Amino acid sequence: MAPNKMTLTYFDGPGRAEISRLIMAYxxxxxxxxxxxxxxxxxxxxxxxxxxxxxLEMDGKCLxxxxxxARYLANKYNLTGHCAMSAAQADEVVDALNDMQGxxxxxxxxxxxxxxxxxxxxxxxxxCTPGFANLEKRLEARGGQFLAGNTLTWADxxxxxxxxxLVTCGGDAALAGCFKIKDLxxxxxxxxxxxxxxxxxxxxxx
Amino acid sequence: YEDHRLESPxxxxxxxxxxxxxxxxxxxxxLKDGDVEIAQSMTIARYVAxxxxxxxxxxLESAQMDEVVDALSDATExQYNAFLFEKDxxxxxxxxxxxxxxxxxxxxxxxxxxxxxRGGEYMAAGRLSWADIMFYHFAAELPDKExxxxxxxxxxxxxxVANLPKIKSWVERRPDSAV
Numbered sequence: 001m002a003p004n005k006m007t008l009t010y011f012d013g014p015g016r017a018e019i020s021r022l023i024m025a026y027x028x029x030x031x032x033x034x035x036x037x038x039x040x041x042x043x044x045x046x047x048x049x050x051x052x053x054x055x056l057e058m059d060g061k062c063l064x065x066x067x068x069x070a071r072y073l074a075n076k077y078n079l080t081g082h083c084a085m086s087a088a089q090a091d092e093v094v095d096a097l098n099d100m101q102g103x104x105x106x107x108x109x110x111x112x113x114x115x116x117x118x119x120x121x122x123x124x125x126x127x128c129t130p131g132f133a134n135l136e137k138r139l140e141a142r143g144g145q146f147l148a149g150n151t152l153t154w155a156d157x158x159x160x161x162x163x164x165x166l167v168t169c170g171g172d173a174a175l176a177g178c179f180k181i182k183d184l185x186x187x188x189x190x191x192x193x194x195x196x197x198x199x200x201x202x203x204x205x206x
Numbered sequence: 207y208e209d210h211r212l213e214s215p216x217x218x219x220x221x222x223x224x225x226x227x228x229x230x231x232x233x234x235x236x237l238k239d240g241d242v243e244i245a246q247s248m249t250i251a252r253y254v255a256x257x258x259x260x261x262x263x264x265x266l267e268s269a270q271m272d273e274v275v276d277a278l279s280d281a282t283e284x285q286y287n288a289f290l291f292e293k294d295x296x297x298x299x300x301x302x303x304x305x306x307x308x309x310x311x312x313x314x315x316x317x318x319x320x321x322x323x324r325g326g327e328y329m330a331a332g333r334l335s336w337a338d339i340m341f342y343h344f345a346a347e348l349p350d351k352e353x354x355x356x357x358x359x360x361x362x363x364x365x366x367v368a369n370l371p372k373i374k375s376w377v378e379r380r381p382d383s384a385v
Contacts (some may be wrong), residue, residue, distance in 0.1 A: 032215055050321070051312065051316065061266075063273060064277075065272065065276035065277060066276075067272070068272035068273040069269070071269065071272055072266070072269035075265040075268070085239075085253075088249055088250075088253040091246065091249040091253075092230075092244050092245055092246040092249040096231050096248075134232060138230055138231075179219055
């Protein structure tokens with residue numbers, strides 16, 4: 001009997017689930033990309049282990065916490081590098097990116113109100129500008145091609161997610177001197193499975 | 207291992223200001239293992255846990271540990287914001303109230319259910335892991351020591367970890383600090 005498809009449940013948008021979607025797209029995994037609205041979420045919430053999304057369901061088990069889900073999938077589909085140190089280097093970059101992503105979410109949520117968004121962006125850039133500068137240096141120090149283990153890992157995919165968010169929020173200025181990051185992003189975007197996913201995924205209206 | 211401590215920047219900014227540019231992300235902690243250096247607190251903890259047998263033996267076990275740690279990190283961040291980072295007294299009081307009345311009870315309620323669903327004794331994989339130690343640390347740092355007693359399985363786990371000989375001896379001999 002073939003194993004059932006995994007189901008990733010989240011809202012309709014990139015947010016905290018896109019990294020997991022990208023990992024599975026890259027690995028060519030056929031998964032259920034379940035997107036629910038707020039009304040459905042309110043109904044579901046009491047039954048969720050931490051009252052939050054995303055969740056990953058597989059073989060009757062439910063796993064929560066966005067970064068945990070992504071790391072589990074990255075391990076499953078060989079995107080954590082070749083050894084414990086590479087895996088740790090990937091984790092490290094993901095943690096740093098999560099710090100920045102956390103500061104950008106309030107901007108994303110305020111985009112309908114340009115004045116509020118501008119103010120929140122200024123706050124977010126206080127973290128993101130040095131943040132991306134540090135990652136540029138980290139990338140250079142690790143050979144300039146990939147963020148961890150000198151091979152493609154989920155950290156490089158997460159970079160792609162967070163820089164997209166940065167640009168959506170109007171924060172391109174933070175990438176000004178980050179030539180190697182921009183180069184890595186182009187290479188990730190050009191990977192056939194990533195390109196296909198980006199072209200075919202549901203478009204979210206902000 | 208070498209437990210290198212810098213004076214808290216809340217007390218004296220100089221040592222940290224001097225050290226900061228040499229850190230990968232302008233933050234602490236940082237771990238050096240031979241020639242290699244890694245940053246990010248949870249990454250360091252996970253790396254050390256895996257190295258010394260307190261991590262998962264397969265991806266699912268590791269994920270179950272990560273999940274609990276992530277949930278505790280969310281709550282820790284909110285506590286840090288209230289206790290440490292927020293300077294405005296009114297906002298600070300509001301954040302602390304929200305933490306005490308919503309964040310903490312929800313976190314403990316969810317974890318009590320989670321631990322019950324996983325055998326009732328440990329947070330993950332049916333044995334002691336870094337998730338249990340992280341939980342112990344989180345609960346031990348809470349200003350109100352009574353809250354945990356309202357959650358039977360969590361309280362039992364807390365006491366179990368607290369009484370592990372090596373944990374107990376570390377807690378007794380470690381340097382005191384405000385942070």
